[in-house]
Amino acid sequence: MKYLKIYITAFLILSTVAVSSGQSKYTTLNYSLGLPAGDISDYIDEVSFRGLNIAFRSEVNGMLMLGVKTGYNVFYEDSGYRTATDGTLTISGRQYRYEQVVPIYFTIGKQFLEDNNLRPYINLGIGTSYIERETDIGIFAFTDDTWQFSLNPEVGVVYWVYPGFGFNLGLSYYANFKNDVFEGQNYLGIQAGIAFYSR
Numbered sequence: 037m038k039y040l041k042i043y044i045t046a047f048l049i050l051s052t053v054a055v056s057s058g059q060s061k062y063t064t065l066n067y068s069l070g071l072p073a074g075d076i077s078d079y080i081d082e083v084s085f086r087g088l089n090i091a092f093r094s095e096v097n098g099m100l101m102l103g104v105k106t107g108y109n110v111f112y113e114d115s116g117y118r119t120a121t122d123g124t125l126t127i128s129g130r131q132y133r134y135e136q137v138v139p140i141y142f143t144i145g146k147q148f149l150e151d152n153n154l155r156p157y158i159n160l161g162i163g164t165s166y167i168e169r170e171t172d173i174g175i176f177a178f179t180d181d182t183w184q185f186s187l188n189p190e191v192g193v194v195y196w197v198y199p200g201f202g203f204n205l206g207l208s209y210y211a212n213f214k215n216d217v218f219e220g221q222n223y224l225g226i227q228a229g230i231a232f233y234s235r
Contacts, residue, residue, distance in 0.1 A: 066229030070109040075219035086110040161188030182217035
């Protein structure tokens with residue numbers, strides 16, 4: 037249920053921004069590969085092959101763009117036989133670790149080479165990430181979750197195959213900041229997908 041609330045909130049934000057401007061609108065839908073860094077890599081050092089992100093952007097002044105972005109990455113690892121302690125409870129067994137991250141950003145960015153089919157871009161996302169960490173041992177599951185303030189610098193390039201449709205390739209860093217629950221949950225995203233624009 038909590039994931040449904042998160043995605044409904046993200047969808048409402050995205051929809052509001054997408055229809056709020058009469059300028060050109062850009063949409064990208066990407067598969068996202070997640071490479072853990074920092075505290076995530078201490079907990080799970082496996083690459084996340086389960087990721088997706090979507091972004092809406094509108095031109096506000098020339099090639100300057102404002103928009104929103106959200107997504108989803110799941111990190112997973114079979115950590116083998118381990119012992120875990122939670123308060124006074126100690127359990128040994130085969131341990132499976134999961135971390136799910138749902139970022140939601142407002143973005144500001146800029147495209148380059150306006151008259152070219154190959155258009156590099158830069159973006160900065162400012163927002164928050166919902167993070168849920170779960171450790172499963174047998175029938176027991178230990179779960180913590182939180183929201184962290186987040187920044188998301190991104191560089192990429194869109195190749196417009198024909199007006200209105202293209203392919204996107206980008207590199208994105210998800211910098212989530214430490215709070216009382218977790219250290220900063222950072223990771224690098226490599227994304228590839230499709231792009232659309234309308235005027």
